[in-house]
Amino acid sequence: MRLYNTLARKKQEFTPANGNDVNMYVCGITAYDLCHIGHARSSVVFDVLFRLLRHKGYNVTFIRNFTDIDDKIINRANEVGKSAADIAKQFINEFYVDMDRLKVLRADVEPKCTEHIGDMIALTQRLIDKGHAYSTTSGDVYFKVRSFEGYGKLSGRNIDELESGARVDPGDEKLDPLDFALWKSAKPGEPFWESPWGQGRPGWHLECSAMSEKYAPLPLDIHGGGQDLSFPHHENEIAQSEADTGKPFANYWVHNGFVQINSEKMSKSLGNFFTIRDILDKFLPETLRYFLLTMHYRSPLDFSFEALEEAEKGIKRIYSAMAQADVELSKSSWKKSPFPEELTAELDQIETHWVEAMDDDMNTAGALGHVFSAVRLTGRIAEDKNLRKSEGGQVFFTRIKTDMANWGAVLGIFEREPTEFLTELRDNRAARAGIDPARIQQLLDDRKEARKNKDFDKSDAIRDELAAMNVEVKDTPQGATWDVA
RNA sequence: GGCGACAUAGCCAAGUGGUAAGGCAGAGGUCUGCAAAACCUCCAUUCUCCGGUUCAAAUCCGGAUGUCGCCUCCA
The missing domain is CATH 3.40.50.620 (HUPs)
Structure with a gap:
C-alpha cells in the first residue's frame, strides 16, 4: 500500500x-x-x-x-x-x-x-x-x-x-x-x-x-x-x-x-x-465514526450537526441494504433461474476498487463510494423477482454480506445486526426530534384497524397526523413501520 | 515576516498525466388503495483565474486571487 x-x-x-x-x-x-x-x-x-x-x-x-x-x-x-x-x-x-x-x-x-x-x-x-x-x-x-x-x-x-x-x-x-x-x-x-x-x-x-x-x-x-x-x-x-x-x-x-x-x-x-x-448525546457513535471516514484523513474536516445528519442518511442507506440482503437470505428455497455474469463481474470490480482505494493512502472516502456501489447493486438485484429468488441471488447476497463484514471490520463500522441498528438509529432520531415512540405505536395500531376495515380516509388521516409530527409510515408485508422524516 | 496546505456541481466529497467516483438535495418514472422505502433515468463539455509544458492537464510548472494551518499548549 x-x-x-x-x-x-x-x-x-x-x-x-x-x-x-x-x-x-x-x-x-x-x-x-x-x-x-x-x-x-x-x-x-x-x-x-x-x-x-x-x-x-x-x-x-x-x-x-x-x-x-x-x-x-x-x-x-x-x-x-x-x-x-x-x-x-x-x-x-x-x-x-x-x-x-x-x-x-x-x-x-x-x-x-x-x-x-x-x-x-x-x-x-x-x-x-x-x-x-x-x-x-x-x-x-x-x-x-x-x-x-x-x-x-x-x-x-x-x-x-x-x-x-x-x-x-x-x-x-x-x-x-x-x-x-x-x-x-x-x-x-x-x-x-x-x-x-x-x-x-x-x-x-x-x-x-x-x-x-x-x-x-x-x-x-x-x-x-x-x-x-x-x-x-x-x-x-x-x-x-x-x-x-x-x-x-x-x-x-x-x-x-x-x-x-x-x-x-x-x-x-x-x-x-x-x-x-x-x-454522542445526540447522535449514535457509529454515525460519528462514519462521518469522520467520509473525508480523507489528511483533509481538513468541517464539522457541523447538519453534516452529521447527512452522514446519518448515508449510513442508514447502507444498513438498509444489509437488512434487505438478510431478508432475502432468510428464504429457504432458491430457483435455478439464470443469474447474469455481468452482475457478478460488477461485484468483482467493486471489491477490487475498494482494496485499491484503501491501499492508496487509506482513502476511506473513496472506499465508501464503492460501498455505495455495492448498496445500489444489492437494491437492483433485490428488486428483480427472478434474480432475488435464484441460486445466483443467494450466492450474491451471501457474498455481499461477507464483503460488508470485511469492509466493516477494517473501517470499524457496519458491524451491527442491521435491523437492530436501524431501530436504534430511528429511536435516536426520534429522541432528537422529541417524538415519543409509544404514542406513535398507538397511532399505528389505530391505523392498522382502520386499514383492516378498508377505512382509507381514516387511515390517511392518521398518516397525515403522523406526518405533521414528522413521522412517516411505511407499509410492508410484515406490517407498518415508521421512521422520522 | 518565515514555512506549508487547500480551491472540483446547490451542498458535502473522491480523483496527482489519458478525457470528471460517490453521497445529500432536486426533476421525471416504476411499484403502491394513496404513500414511504427501494429501483430506473436525468442533474459539472468541466475542475478559482491567467499563462506555460505535453499528442493529452482537475492532475505537472510559473504567476495571481482566496481560504486555512504551523511558527506558543493543542489531535
Missing part, C-alpha cells in the same frame, strides 16, 4: 523495515479533560490504519501513549483541588469510555509517561553525555538544537529562520532560544521525581522518544499524530532519538488533518470545540 509520508512530502510505497512486522507509534492524549472531536478523528484514523495493516496480514505492534503529567494536568489539578495523578487517571478512564463507544481498539502497548520516568532520565543522561544536552544551575536540562544536524527536516523549517522568529523568555537559562526542555525542575508544590539534576519532571517531547525506544526497535515503521504535532513535537522527538541512537527515528510519518468549525480550526483556545460527549 501507499502512504503519504510527511518526511518525504509525498505518497510512498509502504515497506516495513522488518519483513512482516510493523511498529506503529501514535501520540496519544494528554489526560486533563474530556476528548473533543479532534481527538475522535485522530483516534479513528489511526485505528483504521491499525485495522487495515492487520487486515493486510502484517504483524502490527501498535503503541499509543498517555501523557499523564504536564502543565495542563497540574493546572487542572490545582483548579479542582485534586492531585495531578488523580486527574490523569480520571481522564484516561473517560478516554476509554469514549473510545469504546467509537469502537476504537486498544493499542497493544499503552505506556504512561509517569511509569517511564527512569527511562527518560536515562535518555536525558545519555544526551548530556553525548554533548546534545546540558543542565542549568536551576536544575533544568535542555536539548541543544544546534548540535543536531537534521533539525527541521520533518516540518521543512530552516534553523536560522526559526532562530530569528524565536521567542526569548528572559527567565530561562537556555544557551539558545531554540533549545527545548528535556527535564524541568519542580516549582514549589508541583509533583516531582528525583533526578541527577534535582527534583523535577520530564519535558513533553521526551516521553515519546523514550517509550518508542523501549517498546520497539528503531526505526519505527510508522509514527503518527495530529498535523499540529509535526512541529515542534515530532521534530523534537526526532532530534532526541536520532541524537541518542544515531539511527533514523521513524520511516513513515503520518499526520491527520484537523477538524474545523465553519472552516476554522477547532481548538480550546478559540473555545469553538465540541466534546465527543456533546455529539
Whole structure:
C-alpha cells in the first residue's frame, strides 16, 4: 500500500523495515479533560490504519501513549483541588469510555509517561553525555538544537529562520532560544521525581522518544499524530532519538488533518470545540465514526450537526441494504433461474476498487463510494423477482454480506445486526426530534384497524397526523413501520 | 515576516498525466388503495483565474486571487 509520508512530502510505497512486522507509534492524549472531536478523528484514523495493516496480514505492534503529567494536568489539578495523578487517571478512564463507544481498539502497548520516568532520565543522561544536552544551575536540562544536524527536516523549517522568529523568555537559562526542555525542575508544590539534576519532571517531547525506544526497535515503521504535532513535537522527538541512537527515528510519518468549525480550526483556545460527549448525546457513535471516514484523513474536516445528519442518511442507506440482503437470505428455497455474469463481474470490480482505494493512502472516502456501489447493486438485484429468488441471488447476497463484514471490520463500522441498528438509529432520531415512540405505536395500531376495515380516509388521516409530527409510515408485508422524516 | 496546505456541481466529497467516483438535495418514472422505502433515468463539455509544458492537464510548472494551518499548549 501507499502512504503519504510527511518526511518525504509525498505518497510512498509502504515497506516495513522488518519483513512482516510493523511498529506503529501514535501520540496519544494528554489526560486533563474530556476528548473533543479532534481527538475522535485522530483516534479513528489511526485505528483504521491499525485495522487495515492487520487486515493486510502484517504483524502490527501498535503503541499509543498517555501523557499523564504536564502543565495542563497540574493546572487542572490545582483548579479542582485534586492531585495531578488523580486527574490523569480520571481522564484516561473517560478516554476509554469514549473510545469504546467509537469502537476504537486498544493499542497493544499503552505506556504512561509517569511509569517511564527512569527511562527518560536515562535518555536525558545519555544526551548530556553525548554533548546534545546540558543542565542549568536551576536544575533544568535542555536539548541543544544546534548540535543536531537534521533539525527541521520533518516540518521543512530552516534553523536560522526559526532562530530569528524565536521567542526569548528572559527567565530561562537556555544557551539558545531554540533549545527545548528535556527535564524541568519542580516549582514549589508541583509533583516531582528525583533526578541527577534535582527534583523535577520530564519535558513533553521526551516521553515519546523514550517509550518508542523501549517498546520497539528503531526505526519505527510508522509514527503518527495530529498535523499540529509535526512541529515542534515530532521534530523534537526526532532530534532526541536520532541524537541518542544515531539511527533514523521513524520511516513513515503520518499526520491527520484537523477538524474545523465553519472552516476554522477547532481548538480550546478559540473555545469553538465540541466534546465527543456533546455529539454522542445526540447522535449514535457509529454515525460519528462514519462521518469522520467520509473525508480523507489528511483533509481538513468541517464539522457541523447538519453534516452529521447527512452522514446519518448515508449510513442508514447502507444498513438498509444489509437488512434487505438478510431478508432475502432468510428464504429457504432458491430457483435455478439464470443469474447474469455481468452482475457478478460488477461485484468483482467493486471489491477490487475498494482494496485499491484503501491501499492508496487509506482513502476511506473513496472506499465508501464503492460501498455505495455495492448498496445500489444489492437494491437492483433485490428488486428483480427472478434474480432475488435464484441460486445466483443467494450466492450474491451471501457474498455481499461477507464483503460488508470485511469492509466493516477494517473501517470499524457496519458491524451491527442491521435491523437492530436501524431501530436504534430511528429511536435516536426520534429522541432528537422529541417524538415519543409509544404514542406513535398507538397511532399505528389505530391505523392498522382502520386499514383492516378498508377505512382509507381514516387511515390517511392518521398518516397525515403522523406526518405533521414528522413521522412517516411505511407499509410492508410484515406490517407498518415508521421512521422520522 | 518565515514555512506549508487547500480551491472540483446547490451542498458535502473522491480523483496527482489519458478525457470528471460517490453521497445529500432536486426533476421525471416504476411499484403502491394513496404513500414511504427501494429501483430506473436525468442533474459539472468541466475542475478559482491567467499563462506555460505535453499528442493529452482537475492532475505537472510559473504567476495571481482566496481560504486555512504551523511558527506558543493543542489531535
